[in-house]
Amino acid sequence: MKNPKRFIVSNFSENIFLIRIDLKKEFLDTSLFFLSLSEFLRNAEIWIEVVSAEESISVKYNCLDLSSSSAKKILDEQLDEFSYQEIPENYPLISIPVYYSKEFGLDIDDMTDRLSLSLQEIVDLHSSITYKVKAVGFTPGFAYLGDLPDQLFMSRLDRPRVSLLPGSVGISENRTGVYPFGGPGGWRIIGRTPKKLFDPKKNNPFLITAGKNIKFEAITKNQYEKYEQENL
Amino acid sequence: MSIEIISSGLQTTIQDLGRSGFGHMGVPESGAADKFSFKLANFLLGKNVASPAIECTLTGPSLKFLKPFKVAITGANMNPRVNNENLKINKIFTVGTNDILSLGNCSAGCRSYIALSDDLVCETFMKSASTYLPAKLGGIEGAPLKTGSIINTSKVNWNGDQFKKVNFGEIKTHTNKWELRVIEGPEFSSLNSKSKKQIFSSSYEVSNDSNRMGNRLEGVRLGLISNSNIKSSPVSTGTVQCPTNGLPIILGCDSHTLGGYPRVLQIAAIDFPLIGQLRPRDKVVFKRISLEDAIQELKKQSSLFPFLA
Numbered sequence: 001m002k003n004p005k006r007f008i009v010s011n012f013s014e015n016i017f018l019i020r021i022d023l024k025k026e027f028l029d030t031s032l033f034f035l036s037l038s039e040f041l042r043n044a045e046i047w048i049e050v051v052s053a054e055e056s057i058s059v060k061y062n063c064l065d066l067s068s069s070s071a072k073k074i075l076d077e078q079l080d081e082f083s084y085q086e087i088p089e090n091y092p093l094i095s096i097p098v099y100y101s102k103e104f105g106l107d108i109d110d111m112t113d114r115l116s117l118s119l120q121e122i123v124d125l126h127s128s129i130t131y132k133v134k135a136v137g138f139t140p141g142f143a144y145l146g147d148l149p150d151q152l153f154m155s156r157l158d159r160p161r162v163s164l165l166p167g168s169v170g171i172s173e174n175r176t177g178v179y180p181f182g183g184p185g186g187w188r189i190i191g192r193t194p195k196k197l198f199d200p201k202k203n204n205p206f207l208i209t210a211g212k213n214i215k216f217e218a219i220t221k222n223q224y225e226k227y228e229q230e231n232l
Numbered sequence: 233m234s235i236e237i238i239s240s241g242l243q244t245t246i247q248d249l250g251r252s253g254f255g256h257m258g259v260p261e262s263g264a265a266d267k268f269s270f271k272l273a274n275f276l277l278g279k280n281v282a283s284p285a286i287e288c289t290l291t292g293p294s295l296k297f298l299k300p301f302k303v304a305i306t307g308a309n310m311n312p313r314v315n316n317e318n319l320k321i322n323k324i325f326t327v328g329t330n331d332i333l334s335l336g337n338c339s340a341g342c343r344s345y346i347a348l349s350d351d352l353v354c355e356t357f358m359k360s361a362s363t364y365l366p367a368k369l370g371g372i373e374g375a376p377l378k379t380g381s382i383i384n385t386s387k388v389n390w391n392g393d394q395f396k397k398v399n400f401g402e403i404k405t406h407t408n409k410w411e412l413r414v415i416e417g418p419e420f421s422s423l424n425s426k427s428k429k430q431i432f433s434s435s436y437e438v439s440n441d442s443n444r445m446g447n448r449l450e451g452v453r454l455g456l457i458s459n460s461n462i463k464s465s466p467v468s469t470g471t472v473q474c475p476t477n478g479l480p481i482i483l484g485c486d487s488h489t490l491g492g493y494p495r496v497l498q499i500a501a502i503d504f505p506l507i508g509q510l511r512p513r514d515k516v517v518f519k520r521i522s523l524e525d526a527i528q529e530l531k532k533q534s535s536l537f538p539f540l541a
Contacts, residue, residue, distance in 0.1 A: 010418070013498045014527045016468065018418060038256060051255040051466045053490050058255075058466035063501075063527055064534055064541065135464060137258040137490040140367050144464060144490075155461060156492055158476035162441050172492065175464075183366045184445065186475065186492070200357050200369055206257055 007079050009072065015048075015063035017075060020056045030055055031134035031144075033084055035210045040082050046074060054135050054144065087211040093130065094207065094214045096178065098169050099224035100126070100191035106161075106168075107188035111154060122190060125149045126176065127216045134175065136210060141180035141198025143208040148174045160186030167193045169216070176216075194227040233298050234350065234385035237377050238332060241293035245363035246354045246371035247345075248284045254358050255489045261469060262362040262370075265343050265444055265485045265508025268540065269307035272398065273347035275539035276304040276324055279388070284354055284361040285347040286377070290511065292335020292344055293377065297327045301385075302349035308341030308406055308509060322400060341406035342511040350385035364486060366445070402536050404506070409435075409515040412482075412503050415523050417472060419494035422460035427478075430454060431496065432518055436480065440512045444486040447510050453478030460494050467491040470499035470507065472518075482507055482516075500526040502533055 012018040019037075021030060031054040038052030041059060049060040061071045100123045102108045108119055115122070131145035138144075148171055156172040161184060164170075168179045170187025179185050180197040193216075197207045208214060219227070237244075247270065250263025264270030264287055271281040286293075292310040305312050305321045312319045312335050314327055321344075327333060335344060354361045357369040368374030372383065423431065436449035454474055467473065471483045473493040482499065483491075484507055497518060499507065510516065521529075534540045 011415075011523055012418060012466070013415065013468070013470065014501050014523065014530060016466075018466070042256070048252050049255045049261075051489050053465045054463045056465050058468070060468075064531060068527070135490065136256065138464070138488045139260070140258045140369075142258050142488075159479070160475060160493075173461075181366050181368075198367060200367065200374075 009075060009079075011068070012058055015060055017059045017061075017072070018056055019059065019075075019079070029134075029147075031146075032086060032132075035133075035135070036084055036087055037082055039087075041075075041078055044074065044078060046071070051137060052135060053137070089211050089213065091212045094212055096193050096195055096214060096216050097219040097223065097227060098127070098191045098193045098216050099219050099221055100169075101221065103221075104165065104168065104192035105190040108190055111188060111190070114154065115151065117151065122152065123218050125152050126171070126190065127218050129215070131176065131214045133208060133210050133212055133214070136206075136208070138177075139180065139183065141206055141208070142177055143214075144175045144177055145208075145214055146175050148176050150174075154188050156186040157188065160184050164189065165192060167195070169193060192224070194224055194231065196231070233382050235383040236296040236298060237379055237381050237383070238294035238296050238334075240377050240379045241288050241335065242291040243289040244293045244377045245287050245365070246284050246352055246361055246377075247287040247363060248361045249282045250362045250485065251358045251360040255466075258489050259358060260364065260486050260489060262360065262364045262444075262486050264345065264362075266307055266345070266505040267485075267508075268505035268537075269343070270345045271539055272322070272537075273304045273306040273345040276306070276322065276398070277302055277347050277349055279347065279349070281539055283347065284352045285345050286352070288335055288344040288346065290342055291337050294332055294334040295346075296330065296332050298329060300326065300328045302326055303333065304347045305335075305344060306347075307344040308338040310335035310338045310344045312344075322398070322403075338406075340408055340511075341509040343508050348385065349388070351388050353384040353386055366486070398539075399536050406509055408511075408513075409517075410506055410510065411517050411519050412506060413500040413521045413526065413529070414472070414497040414518045415500065415521065415526055417495035417498045418465070419460065419462060420496050422456050422494040423474070423496055424455040424457055427454040427456075431480070432520055434517070436516045438510045438512050438514045438516060442510065442512055444484050444508075446484050446487065447482040447507065449480045449482065449516060451479070454480065454496070456494060461492055462494060464490040464492040465495070467495060470501065470504055471495050472497035472499065482510070484508065500529065502526065502529045
């Protein structure tokens with residue numbers, strides 16, 4: 001991907017800029033570009049927080065110390081300087097065991113109805129792909145993985161659930177991801193993994209980071225319970 | 233062994249100013265839900281305003297002190313008492329060994345802060361002691377304080393003997409009917425033309441499904457133009473999302489870092505502390521201000537209250 005010169009910078013709030021690019025027609029998937037740009041922007045110390053999403057980046061600064069126009073000038077210079085480099089993919093494949101089932105898959109019934117697929121077909125489709133990390137965030141340890149097979153395309157729920165079980169595996173449009181711990185979420189839930197995606201006690205608490213490849217592997221209820229017991 | 237938790241209260245956690253700079257890993261900012269009251273409590277004691285303090289929610293705890301301290305309580309008024317004597321909030325007082333501080337309920341506001349002259353001994357994750365309950369980070373075992381447990385403290389060189397001057401008259405009084413100042417969010421245009429007006433003319437009610445991550449609102453359902461869900465995009469404290477069901481959600485200090493529902497409004501940073509004081513069944517109206525005014529208000533506030541900077 002060439003370096004776009006068509007950055008669109010807008011004010012998200014008093015102290016946050018939002019950076020987008022006008023590339024939609026040429027590039028459908030801008031996620032890797034933004035991951036690379038956000039790493040570059042993070043080199044400048046004046047940014048308190050640089051959060052990368054698939055089609056935009058937010059950049060936060062201290063608006064009591066720095067006027068919006070001075071901050072914008074620094075940002076424009078950085079955007080000018082940036083040249084896109086793909087994040088190297090030399091990591092081993094991460095396998096995530098999933099117990100796909102109606103028991104944990106709160107939306108399996110709805111999906112088999114609306115997609116005209118059996119549970120087994122959903123499992124086969126979901127576990128057939130080697131996924132790439134498209135964005136990292138939402139909560140610690142959550143990553144947006146893609147692309148999901150077209151046959152599994154469903155929008156997110158009209159009203160997000162208040163509380164999910166830790167390890168719930170969800171899908172939304174062409175993305176899939178794992179909710180590392182309980183909490184609210186609006187994605188359709190198809191199963192659950194016993195694997196920890198975030199462990200604050202580890203040196204590197206985050207299992208999935210940019211550049212890694214991920215595959216889901218179907219397991220039985222017995223295997224799920226055994227894994228859970230062994231990894232307490 | 234410095235403080236014994238006689239009763240825990242509804243949700244009592246250790247908080248500080250939170251974790252900055254880790255949003256790209258999905259780690260929320262967290263910290264005290266009302267950072268104004270939090271800083272005020274430390275400031276009154278002459279401490280570093282970022283020192284960890286105790287955040288109480290709706291119903292406060294009872295604490296037994298196992299050694300003497302200076303204490304300051306700010307935020308929602310939970311009618312604090314030492315032994316059986318009523319105390320005023322926003323003042324320093326001294327407690328002795330075996331004194332019991334009890335906080336009750338509050339009728340307005342949601343969160344109260346207890347700061348002590350000594351430092352609380354707690355766990356840190358990514359440079360902050362802030363308790364983030366979903367991932368069990370910070371505080372004490374990443375959890376609310378438990379009845380019967382003990383908090384340890386470490387002595388600090390206390391130099392706050394002189395009462396700090398504060399413009400108390402300028403502090404917003406807590407209410408059950410809040411006006412939150414907002415600017416338009418990136419997807420304000422996803423609202424249909426009727427709802428672009430309704431969002432400012434309606435009064436919303438804070439739902440029971442509210443916590444430090446977000447306050448769900450009930451009231452007039454807003455209409456969105458079709459295909460208004462977006463690719464997951466950055467959100468922050470103060471972002472007002474509108475899911476397809478049309479009922480807005482105000483994201484709080486434990487807000488997730490990315491979200492896919494339209495971001496219709498952004499609450500002005502000056503009013504972030506008020507988000508931490510919303511209690512279930514409170515009424516909320518949104519008042520539109522310009523971005524320039526939002527910055528000016530923030531500057532005005534930090535000159536009125538120099539401890540905020």
